Amino acid sequence: MTRAVLSLGSNLGDRMATLQGAVDTLLGGPGAPAPVAVSPVYETAPVGGPDQGAFLNAVLVVDTAGTPGELLARAQDAERAFGRVREVRWGPRTLDVDVVSYGDVRDDDPDLTLPHPRAHLRAFVLQPWLDADPLAELPGRGPVADLLAGLVAEDTDGAQELRVREDLGLRLPGGEGR
Numbered sequence: 001m002t003r004a005v006l007s008l009g010s011n012l013g014d015r016m017a018t019l020q021g022a023v024d025t026l027l028g029g030p031g032a033p034a035p036v037a038v039s040p041v042y043e044t045a046p047v048g049g050p051d052q053g054a055f056l057n058a059v060l061v062v063d064t065a066g067t068p069g070e071l072l073a074r075a076q077d078a079e080r081a082f083g084r085v086r087e088v089r090w091g092p093r094t095l096d097v098d099v100v101s102y103g104d105v106r107d108d109d110p111d112l113t114l115p116h117p118r119a120h121l122r123a124f125v126l127q128p129w130l131d132a133d134p135l136a137e138l139p140g141r142g143p144v145a146d147l148l149a150g151l152v153a154e155d156t157d158g159a160q161e162l163r164v165r166e167d168l169g170l171r172l173p174g175g176e177g178r
Helices: 015-026 068-081 123-132 144-154
Strands: 002-010 034-038 042-044 055-064 096-102 162-164
Touching: 002 015, 002 068, 002 123, 015 055, 015 068, 034 123, 042 123, 055 123, 068 096, 096 123, 123 144, 123 162
Parallel strands: none
Antiparallel strands: 002 055, 002 096, 034 055, 042 055, 042 162
16 A cells, blocks of 8 residues: 545635545545545635635545556546536636655656645645644655745745635545544
8 A cells, every 4th residue: 555645626616515525536436545634624825827716725645555647547537526627727626636645656757747746835735734644744855844834934925825724624434534
């Protein structure tokens, strides 16, 4: 089994229902990864792209026997199941699922770069990941806690600001979760 990290985001429609549906879809069916942890849900401003509404973001930590490509295919299937359309880069979306890391794998494959090439620059990935796994490390970059501390220190204009949504929580199969 390999430990993998998936970042989830939604800023269209019923964002919370979409995130829960993504968790259920990603962890259901044949060959599904085993859940390890799910982060709290955060509300965040969009980073890059056109003017758009706020995102709900979370991180899902899993153990998988599948390959990185199989995990990517599962993520893309979940996006399609929730109506993801790729028309505008970094535009609004019903669901975005990114494979952030897959064990210690480092790969520059254009279809699935591992670890995610911008994960170390995104508080909306690092903070939920740190919540889900306080000892997390981003391969080739170091401890997630250190990466997040560096981002916060550099964020003088509040562009990386995020707010935990205590009123929302994702459930893992079997009722576990926040």
